[in-house]
Amino acid sequence: MRIFRYVLVLSCLLSVTACGQKKIPVDSVVFVADEKKISQSPMVFADTLPFAERVLLDAQEQQKNYAKFKKHFTAAWKQNKPYAGNLAFFRSYVQVAGEKRGYAENLHRWSDKEYQNLAHNAQYERFPSVAKNALVIKDTSLRLAPTDKPYFINPKKPGQAYPFDMFQNSILKTGTAVKVFHLSYDHAWYYVEAANASGWAHSEHIAFTSSETEDLWKNAADYVAVTKDNALVKSSVLQESVSLGSVFPLVAENPYGYTVAVPLRSEYGEARIEHCHISKDAAVKMPLVLTAGEVARLSEQLMGNVYGWGGMYNNRDCSSTLQDLFTPFGIWLPRNSAQQAKAGQRIMLTDLSDKEKEERIRAQAVPFQTVLYLPGHIGLYVGQFENKAVMLHNMWGIRIDEFGRFIVGKTVITTLYAGEELEGFDSSLMSRVQSLTILGKDDEF
Structure with a gap:
């Protein structure tokens, strides 16, 4: 089944069907109710935790994850x-x-x-x-x-x-x-x-490497991860916008920022390395210590981001949102949701009722470290609202009947009953949730 690890056809649709009780007509609302009543700020949820700044992975666990990240970082060159x-x-x-x-x-x-x-x-x-x-x-x-x-x-x-x-x-x-x-x-x-993926790419976006360049990428003493979208890496000859989750070899550090190695393409298609500056408010030397507060601070900027099927228009879908979010912490996540569900200590929920799932999630999920998986979709558990589990996820829409969708189309924080007030709603995310996974713990991937 290797093909599914490298060839990704990802879906973040939420499937629900008709219901007999009175509901709010779809065309009468702009947001699902959860968006209105639940804070869309991850920091609000982190601030309610008594352990928001507690380290969630000890030094040994974090180094184990980071070693695995670095192994994956250049794994393609071994093929x-x-x-x-x-x-x-x-x-x-x-x-x-x-x-x-x-x-x-x-x-x-x-x-x-x-x-x-x-x-x-x-x-x-x-x-x-x-x-x-x-x-x-x-x-x-x-x-x-x-x-x-x-x-x-x-x-x-x-x-x-x-x-x-x-x-x-x-x-x-x-x-x-x-x-x-x-x-x-x-x-x-x-x-x-x-x-973590394969496909056809524009040749002008690819540059062939020399052994010296490969040695730099494989054996750098440290790496720098970008922590903001549209961050600038710049030198006297280059100014390039890069996104959260990008990683570059560290060349030097000063009090204000990092000098990193950034690849350019020569007229002959070969990689040329440019030493570029990136400020410390837009990047971090890996791995960033994993705490609920740090994850919340990074995820704050993702809220409301437009949904992007398979990265379309350089936007994110559900799984790439999580992948980019956990990269600065040195946690390597696969590209699709089904594989991400295996990337840690996994607890299956398939034999439980919705009420039992809710109780299990609230009891065992670690806020800002646990992902909740259902077929075709995945999100980050961030805590509770009115005794219901709440997750951060980038979603396209909710099926409201056989022929329609209520379009959400962005990153939101909701319960696992999002859209239940809509006319035509019949089933919930909770009814489809299959597992919770605590990232960085006993990684099986």
Whole structure:
């Protein structure tokens, strides 16, 4: 099942059906009720904890997690061949029969001509054509085919239309180590595999590495993690915006900031390293000590962030929100929700009633260290509101009947009964929750 570890088709939809009791019509509200009555500030929840600044992982546990993070950080460079199953999966997207194809940006099925051109450009008959180490030099999307054009399953059905472009697989941040295994016919795309995702990336966003560059990335004494979105790394020749969760080798430190190694791309496609400054209010030397207060402070800036299917438009979905949030703490999380649910001490909840799940979560989940998983979705447990478990999560929407969605489309803090006041609501997040996982503890991944 390796393919599911590297090929990600992620869904953060919340499925509910019709209900007989009187409900608030969907078109009469702008927010779900939880958004109105529950504070949308993570710090409010952290401030209620008697142990908000208590260290949640001891030194040995944190170093164990950080060692695992560093191992994953450049793991792609150790690959000699693409992971089993990925070729068949990617190839299937450009060889599907016409009547089974998805829909293009004009809301008509992809035509034979378009698909023939796509298949020709992918030239899978030559796959893999190269095997070269590289770095991402600019945040870039990973696509399931070498094209920026969308692939919607069915534009008339909720959950199968915008924004769910099935060609959008994930996003890779500046500084990510990748292995390039294939080139498109026009050389505009590289097929790459990273430690947690794979896909087609724009070749102009990828630079091939030398042994010296690889040694710097693998063996740096320390690493710096970005703790703010749209942070600037800059030198006399470069000023680049980077996002929370980006990681760079540390070159030097002064009272005001860090000098980090940032990759650029030469005109010949090779990586060139630029020493850039980033301020200490936008970055931290890893690993940041894990406390509820620190997680809350970082997550504060994520509230209200627009939902991004598979990283679309450089926005986050449910799993990438958690991945970026825990990177500064040296905790490596996989890219999809099902694998993230295994990345710590996992407690299964599947045989419990909703009431029993609520009680188990409130009793055993550690605020700001525990994630709650349900099929296709994941969120961070941050505490309680009116004796109900509350989580921070980036969600697209709530199904209100067979044909509609109430669109949330951002990062919110809610109970696990979000949307219960909406007309058509019938089931809850709680009814689908399968497990809770305490991150950094007895990691199974």
